[in-house]
Amino acid sequence: MSKLTPTNVATADFVYKIKPSDVLSVKVQSIQPEITNIFNITIGQAGTVQSDPGNLYLSGYVVDENGFINLPTVGKVKVTGYTVNEAQRVVQKEVDKYIRNANVIVKLTSFRVTVLGDVNRPGQYYIFNAKATILEGLALAGDLSESGSRKNVKLIRQTEGGSEVVLIDLTDPDLMQSEYYYLLPNDALYVQPQTAYIKRNNLTLLGVVFSGITTVVLLYNAFK
Numbered sequence: 001m002s003k004l005t006p007t008n009v010a011t012a013d014f015v016y017k018i019k020p021s022d023v024l025s026v027k028v029q030s031i032q033p034e035i036t037n038i039f040n041i042t043i044g045q046a047g048t049v050q051s052d053p054g055n056l057y058l059s060g061y062v063v064d065e066n067g068f069i070n071l072p073t074v075g076k077v078k079v080t081g082y083t084v085n086e087a088q089r090v091v092q093k094e095v096d097k098y099i100r101n102a103n104v105i106v107k108l109t110s111f112r113v114t115v116l117g118d119v120n121r122p123g124q125y126y127i128f129n130a131k132a133t134i135l136e137g138l139a140l141a142g143d144l145s146e147s148g149s150r151k152n153v154k155l156i157r158q159t160e161g162g163s164e165v166v167l168i169d170l171t172d173p174d175l176m177q178s179e180y181y182y183l184l185p186n187d188a189l190y191v192q193p194q195t196a197y198i199k200r201n202n203l204t205l206l207g208v209v210f211s212g213i214t215t216v217v218l219l220y221n222a223f224k
Helices: 053-058 084-095 134-140 173-177 195-223
Strands: 023-029 068-071 075-078 103-108 112-117 123-126 148-159 162-168 188-193
Touching (some): 023 068, 023 084, 068 084, 075 084, 134 148, 134 188
Antiparallel strands (some): 023 103, 068 075, 112 123, 148 162, 148 188
């Protein structure tokens, strides 16, 4: 049995920076829960946060248009332009001013992508991974359907200048080095059908149309 030789492929550097409208989960832990609980918003039965996207939104802190989150007692803390880990250190520093020996945990909970087109399960999906790739996003939708084209996947991304549309070829080995290999919150993927599949469908449709016309002509001649 021959031994497979692994191929090393470099991937693009990717670090997500927090933006306005992101939703952050901020949890503060200490030996004084009666104090730290004011930071920990809880939704659901018995004070627990369920995994429902709506509950995750309600239990988080929304980054305002100026880049701040508003924490109880601490007040406004600027988090835009930071990675999630950097934001955690910034919030930790502010909380330390009010609570001793507290432990702050910050997570991004608003990472949502939309996958449409020729996939097996189109829809919106929440991702709990700050470095999710296009391949992971398509996997959430059950991969491409039989008619989906791996060479024609559109990535629609919202930027400060408007919507950006990029055509992705999943078979291109350089994809992993592209800045579009990693998904961003609110990205949308649209998988186009294969050209051969479209032509086959068109031929089938034309066949049905011509068959109908032939039937009408025959009936007309018969009654005439």
